[in-house]
Amino acid sequence: MDEDIKKPVALTTGSNFNGDTPKSFSGFIIPPLQPTDKICAVFPSVNDKTAIHLAALSELIELAQHPSEFPKLQAACIAPHTAVVKTKEGVHAHDSMNILWVDVDSGDKFLDELETKLTQLGITSAIIHSTSTSMRVNDKTNQLNGKKWRILIPLLSPIECVKWVALQIKLADKFDGDKSATRVHQILFAPNNPPINDDRETRHYECRVIYGEPLDASDLPFELITVPAPPAPAPLDIALPTKKAPAKLPEGQIDVIEAYNCQHHIELELFQRGDHKSGNKLLYAHSTSGIPGIIIDHEANKMFSNHESDPLCDGHQHGPFDVMKSRLGYENREAIIHASEACKVDPSDPNSKTIKEYNLANKLSQEVTDAFSKALSCEAGYGVTDKQSVLQKATNQSALQKLTNLSATNRIDEMLKNLSKDICVVDGMALDGQITLFYAKPNTGKTLFLMRFIIDGIRNKNISGADVIYLNADDHYKGLLTKSKLAEKFGFLMISPAEAGVTTDYILTILDELAVSEEAAGMIIIIDTLKKFTDLMNKAVQKDFYALLRRLVAKNATVIIAGHANKKLDDDGKLIYEGTADTMNDVDCAYAMYVLEQTDNETIVEFRQEKSRGDVVARVSYGYRKRAGDSYRDLMDSVYKVDDNQAEKLRTTSEEQSLLKKHEHQTIFLQQILEKQELNQSQVLSAYDDNKSISNSAHHRLVNQFSKSSLKAALGELEGVILTVRHNYNGNNEKLFSIKGAYIDPPAPPKR
Secondary structure, three states: OOOOHHHHHHHHHOOOOOOOOOOOOOOOOOOOOOOOOEEEEEOOOOOOEEOOOOEHHHHHHHHHHOOEEEOHHHHHHHHHEOOEEOHHHHHHHHHOOOEEEEEEEEOOOOOOHHHHHHHHOOOEEEEEEEOOOOOOOOOOOOOOOOEEEEEEEEEEEEHHHHHHHHHHHHHHHHHOOOHHHHOOOOOOOOEEEOOOOOOOOOOOOOEEEEOOOEEEOOOOOHHHHHHHEEEOOOHHHOOOOOOOOOOHHHHHHHHHHHHHHHOOOOOHHHOOOOOEEEEEEEEEEEEEOOOOOEEEEEOOOEEOOOOOOOOOOOOOEEEEEHHHHHHOOOOHHHHHHOOOOHOOOOOOOOOOHHHHHHHHHHHHHHHHHHHHHHHHHHHHOOOOOOOHHHHHHHHHHHHOOOOOHHHHHHHHHHHHHHOOOOOOEOOOOOOOOOOOEEEEEOOOOOOHHHHHHHHHHHHHHOOOHHHHEEEEEEOHHHHHHHHHOOOOOOOHHEEHHHOOOOHHHHHHHHHHHHOHHHHHHEEEEEEOOHHHHHOOHHHHHHHHHHHHHHHHHHHHOOEEEEEEOOOOOOOOOOEEEEOHHHHHHOOEEEEEEEEEEEOOOOOEEEEEEEEEOOOOEEEEEEOOOOOOOOOHHHHHHHEEEEEEHHEEEEEEEEHHHHHHHHHHHHHHHHHHHOOOOOOOOHHHHHHEEEEEEEEOOOOOOOOOOOHHHHHHHHHHHHHOOEEEEEEEOOOOOOOEEEEEOOOOOOOOOOOO
16 A cells, blocks of 8 residues: 555645546446455545545555554545545536445444444445544543444445435434435545543554455345335426526525525425325335325425424424425535525526526625715715616726725725724723634633623723624523523613524624624624534635624624633643634634633633734733522622732642643652652653663553653743752753752762
């Protein structure tokens, strides 16, 4: 196997993929799979968009038997096809899948159990390996995971995407596997056993290769896919709707969901997800009872499901859009994009624009019209009631004239007026007209502090309650009621998408409308929390989200975001933001919230500035007190600002505790070897080597818990914490280390 496949990081330095366009496998006979046939694409990392290597089955086996040992995000990835891209469109165009796969993340199963299950399904060729999170601490629950596995099943010959998805659904169902396995564009981390990050974690990797005949998906005798084919729609006498697009939304936009429901038949949508006709009802594809329970309302073009296993069994009727969204596993935004591409303004016209093309063109046209209308009316000194004449005049101008009219220099007076309130919305930390992020670990008090800061601003008349919109998407019902009462008292809006019966995407749509209106100026929008409104790991989705926030800020609105930090700190004891770096790049100001001290009755939190564009404080600390029987209002009223000197002492103590926790084993070792003596660095490291090499040494088990380089780092970081350092001026000015506060025998006087 190629050396660059064994070491995924090195894949970025070269490529042995020749760049040829992969064959289309439709329309001719495929020869049986050979060990040297290329069956999967290899990507240097999860963030790379293009594959640089096509691997054969023999290489995949070698990679499983000799996994890489890199941090997860540095490990290579593979795709179950030979398309060199990982976009959904590119994989569908390639339409040739070579590997079935499933992730078994629950049950703490053993290899023998998985092999037995495969054998029962008639699968005689597979690669099973543990994944990078197997026996690792879960970041969300802080609990130790059990064994986690990935099963790779090579196919004798490539199959189309549609058939591959059907097989993946069945395979995931049989193993109770991850449903993301049904996405054709999903890529997988290659076999990898990353270093451990927690004392509770176990360095775990197991692999088993089952050698046999690759699965022939063209002739499946095994139980995995013994289901009848979906009935053809023709006998049902169903005519596909050809209704035109529904009424337009404000300013010429077409309602995508309504258009999809108008142009797609509910039964055809259900057939596409594998449901079957049985009399006047349909049977859900994954039903275990075998009793049909889906009722169709043909007049309304909707369905009602009584299958408990059906994700659409919630007591409501659902249209084609809901079925499509559930079938493809999309979030609402992904489903809307898909629907906008699948619908036409006039489906009876083969040359009609799609809804997506129409909405984008119309929105762009509207924005250009409004911009030119404003610029030209100022230039010509007339009103803008006749948009058509204004647009006609703009159309007749040269490109340079159009750009000149759009220049911000034409609107300096308006911009100065918008910035006339240059104040801190949150005292000392969040400037008016900026995007400010506050992030912390769970239960630090983000919402509590933001509520208090906003109410203080209203009390002090720095801001008006009528300008505040608090988007609360991270609260339970009782908590929402309490905060809503406070919002009512101080005159601001408290909006919970769940309580209002709408999605966060719908809220973002309204904010988009606000961003193009004059009402946005001076508004203060709090987003609590960020992960409820955007996908923290999807850069494309975040790009659209922050573009919306920028449009709001351009109208002199202020946006304050509450975000989460990972439970673990980085190597330097600092908080790690939960999400991609895009958030830090796109906000104007960011504060990390550190708990300096926490008891049963009191919590003190320090706000540390990590990014700023303006005159804001670098550090400030606040505390709050909690007593038995206190209400949320009592808790909020207890918030107080901490004296700088007290905060500095608490910060020092907190940092020392973090260092002691980071170097826990090194601290014990140093306390033992430096008991009543001073040693220089070389002597400390030599003591480490001695105890490492002697298996019956008293410290042998201890020194196996840390590396020599980490001990060297601990000597520097623990100075003044547990270590006292003295310079040996009689020698070579070397540092002599001793335990802080311990009695050391004075050095013997020099010999005469």
